[in-house]
Amino acid sequence: MLGQRNGIEDTIRAPDTRAAAGTPASWRARALDALWFGRSVRAQLLIVFILVDGIAALVAGGVTIFKASTSTRIEIAASMRLAELMVGEAVQLVQQGIPAEQLLRTLPVQLRSVRHVRIGVRDAEGHPISDRTAPPRIDDRPPAPRWFAALIGPRVERYDVPVAVAGRTIGTVEIVAEPRDEIAEVWENTVALAAIAGATSLATIAILYLVLGRVLDPLTALGKGLEALEHRDYRMRLARPKVLEFAAITDRFNALAGALEAARAENLALSRRLLTAQDDERRRTALELHDEVGPSLFGLKASTASIAKIAASLPEYAATAIAGRTGELTGIIEHLQSLNRRILNRLRPMALGHVPLPELLSELVRECAGSHSAIAFTCDIEGLAPSYGDTVDLTLYRCVQESLTNAIRHAGASAVTVTARDEVGARVELTIRDNGHGFPAGSTPGFGLRGMQERVQALGGAFAIETGADGTAIRIAIAATERASVDGADRANT
Numbered sequence: 001m002l003g004q005r006n007g008i009e010d011t012i013r014a015p016d017t018r019a020a021a022g023t024p025a026s027w028r029a030r031a032l033d034a035l036w037f038g039r040s041v042r043a044q045l046l047i048v049f050i051l052v053d054g055i056a057a058l059v060a061g062g063v064t065i066f067k068a069s070t071s072t073r074i075e076i077a078a079s080m081r082l083a084e085l086m087v088g089e090a091v092q093l094v095q096q097g098i099p100a101e102q103l104l105r106t107l108p109v110q111l112r113s114v115r116h117v118r119i120g121v122r123d124a125e126g127h128p129i130s131d132r133t134a135p136p137r138i139d140d141r142p143p144a145p146r147w148f149a150a151l152i153g154p155r156v157e158r159y160d161v162p163v164a165v166a167g168r169t170i171g172t173v174e175i176v177a178e179p180r181d182e183i184a185e186v187w188e189n190t191v192a193l194a195a196i197a198g199a200t201s202l203a204t205i206a207i208l209y210l211v212l213g214r215v216l217d218p219l220t221a222l223g224k225g226l227e228a229l230e231h232r233d234y235r236m237r238l239a240r241p242k243v244l245e246f247a248a249i250t251d252r253f254n255a256l257a258g259a260l261e262a263a264r265a266e267n268l269a270l271s272r273r274l275l276t277a278q279d280d281e282r283r284r285t286a287l288e289l290h291d292e293v294g295p296s297l298f299g300l301k302a303s304t305a306s307i308a309k310i311a312a313s314l315p316e317y318a319a320t321a322i323a324g325r326t327g328e329l330t331g332i333i334e335h336l337q338s339l340n341r342r343i344l345n346r347l348r349p350m351a352l353g354h355v356p357l358p359e360l361l362s363e364l365v366r367e368c369a370g371s372h373s374a375i376a377f378t379c380d381i382e383g384l385a386p387s388y389g390d391t392v393d394l395t396l397y398r399c400v401q402e403s404l405t406n407a408i409r410h411a412g413a414s415a416v417t418v419t420a421r422d423e424v425g426a427r428v429e430l431t432i433r434d435n436g437h438g439f440p441a442g443s444t445p446g447f448g449l450r451g452m453q454e455r456v457q458a459l460g461g462a463f464a465i466e467t468g469a470d471g472t473a474i475r476i477a478i479a480a481t482e483r484a485s486v487d488g489a490d491r492a493n494t
Contacts, residue, residue, distance in 0.1 A: 041219065042212045049208060053201050060197070068186045069152040076154050076179050079116035086114065087161045087173045116182050120174035129171065143180055144187030152186060153179055218246035225253055234261035271458030275391055279348070283390075286347040293340055301333045349397060356386040357393050358420075361400055365418055368404050375413060381420035388428060388480050395455045395478065396420075396430060402448045403432035403474050411436025411472060422480060427461070430476040438467035452476075 036044065121129040143149070159175040218241040228236035234257055238250045304326050311322035344350060351360055358381050369377040387393055400418060407413045413436035421429045449465070452474075456463040461478035 040216075042209070042216055045212055046205060046208060049205065053204075057197065057201075064190055064193070065151050068190070069154070072152050072179055072182050072186060073154040075182050076116050076157070076177050079114060080157055080159065080175060080177055083114045083117040083119065083175045084159055084161065087119070087175060116178055118176045118178045120176065122172045122174065123170070126172075142184060144183045148187050148190075149180070149183045153183055215243065217241070218243065218250060222249065222253060225257070229257060229260065232264070234258075234264050268458070268460045272391070272460075275395075275455065275458050279391055279394055282347040286344050286350070289340055289344055289347070290350065294337070297333055297337050297340065301330060301337075304329045304333065348394070352393060352397065353387070353390060357388070357396065358382060358384045358386075360393075360397060361418070361420070364397070364400055365404070368408065368416075372408055375408065376415045378415070378417040381418060383422045384420050384428065385422060385480070388478075392428070392459060392478055392480070395459060396428065396476075398455065399430060399452050399474070399476055400432060402452055406446075406448065407432070407434040407436060407472075411438070413471065426480065427477050428480045430478075431473060433471060433473040435471040438469065438472050439465075449474075 036047070039047070123129055154177070156179075157177040161173040161175065162169050163171045163173060218238075221238050225236050225238050236257055237254050240247050240250050308323055308326040308330075311319045311326070313319075314322065349360065351363075355363075361381050361384075362379055365377050365379040369375070388396075404416065404418075407416045411434050413434035416432070416434045419431045419433070423429065453463040456476055456478060459478050461476060464475045466473040466475065
């Protein structure tokens with residue numbers, strides 16, 4: 001009922017989850033993940049700096065435009081005032097007797113040094129008077145963009161100053177504000193400042209990128225160290241950085257790794273002692289079964305045969321009854337002998353310690369090949385030493401035995417390969433590969449595989465299962481610190 005209820009609740013909640021996936025909140029969350037939360041710390045800090053720098057650039061641009069507009073307006077107003085005063089003085093000269101026509105014709109040239117204004121002269125009828133020989137204006141420069149001129153340009157002012165002689169108006173001097181050159185000058189200054197600020201910002205970003213990389217390197221190293229701990233590499237140690245905060249974190253990490261390494265070494269030592277004690281107890285039990293139970297069963301079988309032989313001289317009815325009973329006893333004794341041999345083999349192969357390990361494993365593979373002719377067995381274990389100690393030899397034997405049993409019973413394989421390699425001074429690597437159907441998805445290893453893994457890991461080794469559509473491979477690696485001859489192993493076992 002509980003499983004049905006949970007299934008119904010999941011079914012009811014599923015549409016809500018799918019509907020929520022397309023909400024604006026979910027889009028915002030995904031956008032934040034892509035733009036911010038999915039970035040590294042270095043990238044986040046650089047993004048913050050760029051945003052702050054952009055806001056500062058906008059504020060600086062606004063202040064620059066405001067100040068430029070104010071200064072342009074003041075400059076234009078001062079130029080208009082100066083031009084008005086100079087035109088007034090020129091009009092006074094006319095009244096002092098200088099020919100009016102000559103003055104009006106040369107006035108724009110005389111006032112050409114006045115910046116930010118344009119001087120125009122008209123006669124009494126309103127027609128413009130110009131002097132084609134006048135030199136160009138000295139403040140001409142490339143114009144600023146229209147949008148910039150619209151932002152800071154002041155309102156164009158225009159003054160008309162009448163020129164009168166003897167009470168008669170002979171012309172008009174027109175003074176028009178001309179802020180174009182001032183705006184162009186401000187634009188040039190603004191562009192220069194923006195270029196300097198942009199180059200400075202780019203240089204600052206590049207420096208920050210490098211500095212943050214160096215400062216945050218300890219975090220990257222810490223991540224790699226934690227990954228090493230996840231893979232049970234407790235010998236990992238981090239170099240102590242110079243930044244105090246990161247140095248404290250690194251010290252704690254190294255202390256944790258040291259504690260884990262010590263705990264692992266202690267656990268491995270305890271596991272090895274436990275395995276050794278178990279193997280010793282099994283060896284003693286096997287010896288007792290072999291030396292005590294085996295001969296006793298053999299004696300019973302011999303006695304039963306003797307009874308049957310003696311009973312043959314008795315009357316027929318008695319001989320028949322006794323022969324039936326002795327036959328039953330013989331069958332029971334033979335069953336017990338077979339059971340005793342199987343128990344002995346499970347407890348400890350009797351040839352272990354007496355026969356070199358490569359021959360022992362090869363014989364195990366040959367026995368499987370003889371019992372299952374439909375499967376092609378391949379064995380390549382010639383590189384192994386005669387012995388690696390009783391515990392390691394027994395572990396390798398059990399791993400091969402269990403792997404072959406699984407390949408035969410459960411994998412449906414047509415080919416099995418056993419490969420062993422001895423890396424002198426390092427470890428023994430054992431691989432059992434079959435071309436069966438592999439483990440079903442989501443399945444958990446059985447007791448046999450778990451027992452293999454526990455034995456290997458108790459010896460400080462590595463155990464891995466690789467399964468797929470093309471079969472299964474069991475890989476085992478055990479440190480080979482002990483190499484002994486079979487004779488030496490025999491003496492140790494004795």
